[in-house]
Amino acid sequence: MDLEREFERVVAADHRIEPRDWMPDGYRKTLIRQIAQHAHSEIIGMQPEGNWISRAPSLRRKAILLAKVQDEAGHGLYLYAATETLGADRAELTEKLVEGRQKYSSIFNYPTLTFADVGVIGWLVDGAAICNQVPLCRTSYGPYARAMIRVCKEESFHQRQGYELLLTMMSGTQQQRDMVQEAVDRWWWPSLMMFGPPDAESSNTEQSMLWRIKRHTNDELRQRYVDMSVPQADKLGVTFPDPELAWNADRGHYDFGEPDWTEFWQVVKGEGPCNAQRVEHRRKAHEDGAWVREAATAYAAKREKAA
Amino acid sequence: MDNAYDGLTEDSEEKHWAFGTGFSTALAGVDRAVPSGVDHDVLAVYCLMLGDDALIYSQRLAEWCSRAPELEEDVALANIALDLLGQARLLLTRAAEVEGADRDEDALAYLRDEHEFRNVRLAEIDCGPGPGGDFATTIARLLVMSTHRLALLQRLTGSLDPVLAAIAAKGVKEVAYHRDHAAQWVLRLAGGTEYSRERMVAGLERVWPFTDELFATHAVEAAVAEAGVGVDPATLRAEFDEVLDTVLRAADLDRPDVRQVAALAGRAGRDGVHTEALGFLLAEMQYVARSMPGAVW
Ligand SMILES: [Fe+2]
Ligand SMILES: [Fe+2]
Numbered sequence: 178m179d180l181e182r183e184f185e186r187v188v189a190a191d192h193r194i195e196p197r198d199w200m201p202d203g204y205r206k207t208l209i210r211q212i213a214q215h216a217h218s219e220i221i222g223m224q225p226e227g228n229w230i231s232r233a234p235s236l237r238r239k240a241i242l243l244a245k246v247q248d249e250a251g252h253g254l255y256l257y258a259a260t261e262t263l264g265a266d267r268a269e270l271t272e273k274l275v276e277g278r279q280k281y282s283s284i285f286n287y288p289t290l291t292f293a294d295v296g297v298i299g300w301l302v303d304g305a306a307i308c309n310q311v312p313l314c315r316t317s318y319g320p321y322a323r324a325m326i327r328v329c330k331e332e333s334f335h336q337r338q339g340y341e342l343l344l345t346m347m348s349g350t351q352q353q354r355d356m357v358q359e360a361v362d363r364w365w366w367p368s369l370m371m372f373g374p375p376d377a378e379s380s381n382t383e384q385s386m387l388w389r390i391k392r393h394t395n396d397e398l399r400q401r402y403v404d405m406s407v408p409q410a411d412k413l414g415v416t417f418p419d420p421e422l423a424w425n426a427d428r429g430h431y432d433f434g435e436p437d438w439t440e441f442w443q444v445v446k447g448e449g450p451c452n453a454q455r456v457e458h459r460r461k462a463h464e465d466g467a468w469v470r471e472a473a474t475a476y477a478a479k480r481e482k483a484a
Numbered sequence: 485m486d487n488a489y490d491g492l493t494e495d496s497e498e499k500h501w502a503f504g505t506g507f508s509t510a511l512a513g514v515d516r517a518v519p520s521g522v523d524h525d526v527l528a529v530y531c532l533m534l535g536d537d538a539l540i541y542s543q544r545l546a547e548w549c550s551r552a553p554e555l556e557e558d559v560a561l562a563n564i565a566l567d568l569l570g571q572a573r574l575l576l577t578r579a580a581e582v583e584g585a586d587r588d589e590d591a592l593a594y595l596r597d598e599h600e601f602r603n604v605r606l607a608e609i610d611c612g613p614g615p616g617g618d619f620a621t622t623i624a625r626l627l628v629m630s631t632h633r634l635a636l637l638q639r640l641t642g643s644l645d646p647v648l649a650a651i652a653a654k655g656v657k658e659v660a661y662h663r664d665h666a667a668q669w670v671l672r673l674a675g676g677t678e679y680s681r682e683r684m685v686a687g688l689e690r691v692w693p694f695t696d697e698l699f700a701t702h703a704v705e706a707a708v709a710e711a712g713v714g715v716d717p718a719t720l721r722a723e724f725d726e727v728l729d730t731v732l733r734a735a736d737l738d739r740p741d742v743r744q745v746a747a748l749a750g751r752a753g754r755d756g757v758h759t760e761a762l763g764f765l766l767a768e769m770q771y772v773a774r775s776m777p778g779a780v781w
Contacts, residue, residue, distance in 0.1 A: 236572070236589050247562035248548055283673070346779075466552065473676060
């Protein structure tokens with residue numbers, strides 16, 4: 178009972194919980210699930226953009242893109258390491274991912290169809306991820322908060338790189354400008370869905386807010402994202418495919434239309450354009466690499482025995 | 485940090501945010517004049533040879549991205565590919581500058597056809613993750629390529645061309661890591677399980693037929709060596725053999741006993757005569773750039 182009171186005191190005071198501290202089972206489980214899903218998202222997120230590395234149309238863009246996708250692998254690594262401080266096992270979490278028993282961000286179940294998608298993902302998808310993640314730099318679990326500080330720094334690089342690609346493309350040919358607008362049209366609604374279902378339908382929000390694992394509701398974050406994105410779209414010279422999008426002076430915010438939540442749930446349930454492909458790609462890499470991991474383990478064991 | 489969009493469009497000091505991609509500073513202060521008495525065309529082609537080795541090999545290595553056996557290895561292979569891509573950009577930029585035909589790194593990478601590429605054939609063949617190999621084959625190629633390239637770059641640090649010398653000095657540190665990474669994996673795979681050992685042996689057999697080509701002296705290489713700006717690859721063979729023998733001995737492996745892949749009427753990669761694989765690699769690499777003339781990226 179004292180332990181529980183101490184935990185609540187630390188969390189309420191906005192201090193950090195560390196791996197050796199006592200924590201309620203539900204808190205631990207919720208965190209493992211949330212951080213694992215986040216780690217899976219980083220790893221699955223390598224695929225849509227990785228799709229364009231071999232075809233990037235300039236060597237500078239190829240280098241930027243390869244470095245970015247490599248960063249995402251690094252983010253996955255820090256986050257899996259954070260789950261291990263809670264007693265989870267990376268290999269087990271990977272099994273859950275490739276067997277489809279654990280989720281990742283649905284945004285990565287959409288295809289990247291042109292090189293403009295690389296820029297739009299940087300701008301909108303990394304941008305939405307930052308809106309979601311900046312508050313997590315102050316989340317109650319220490320290792321997660323620290324991982325997020327590092328991740329957010331790199332995500333903001335990605336976002337700038339993406340936006341800069343789009344600015345460059347918009348200064349190019351009409352064909353390039355059309356390509357950018359077409360990509361924005363495809364990614365805008367899915368990016369709004371990255372904040373999760375409306376607050377009224379979101380099951381985990383209340384407890385997570387109390388535990389300071391989550392710090393803002395889905396709808397608050399979505400509004401903030403829209404408010405920040407609209408001026409950027411203006412500056413870029415593109416529009417968002419939402420006829421209801423308009424400045425509301427009374428609220429001091431942009432009004433915007435409702436995402437297609439039927440589509441959202443469809444993708445969450447595994448019927449998105451790329452769900453099967455993404456998981457299969459990860460499963461294949463994992464299985465094809467099994468003999469290499471076994472060899473490394475066997476070699477290390479032999480060396481230890483010899484020493 | 486609370487506003488995710490802070491500084492998005494400010495063109496402030498932030499010119500370096502593209503990690504490992506801004507190379508204007510890498511060779512800051514280096515004299516870019518071609519040393520007197522050096523034939524410009526010959527030096528330009530030599531820069532293409534070394535640049536194409538790095539570019540085409542980097543393109544192959546990047547295929548592992550999101551497909552490696554471990555996340556740590558995904559990061560490591562991407563790092564190596566990025567190092568090589570960085571070297572390629574410096575070398576192609578030097579080639580373009582010396583050639584003086586108003587081309588840049590991208591014109592050279594994206595607008596040349598197969599027969600204009602001067603890389604050795606070992607750089608272009610599929611060694612995995614495609615059907616032409618696997619992780620062990622990839623490691624075998626990394627060992628061979630990095631041992632060759634490290635020996636070459638070490639010698640090139642003494643080039644009379646200050647730009648090539650500076651590129652080599654930067655590259656030596658990178659490629660020393662590549663070679664070490666490869667050697668460690670050869671030990672692990674050869675000494676791991678029975679299966680991994682079989683794969684390692686098969687991997688070496690796949691790449692070995694392309695090793696002689698690395699040390700065959702092309703007329704351009706002979707000329708740059710003579711002028712003191714480049715290296716005659718034949719002079720690297722002894723060092724290469726010694727390093728390979730050391731690694732193979734430590735892994736308790738024999739040198740592969742396989743035939744070499746001959747040149748075609750005496751012509752191979754350095755002459756622009758390649759394997760069937762290069763056409764497909766270039767088709768993929770170049771198509772966006774070629775399909776949108778006038779576009780800016
Ligand atoms: Fe990330
Ligand atoms: Fe990112």
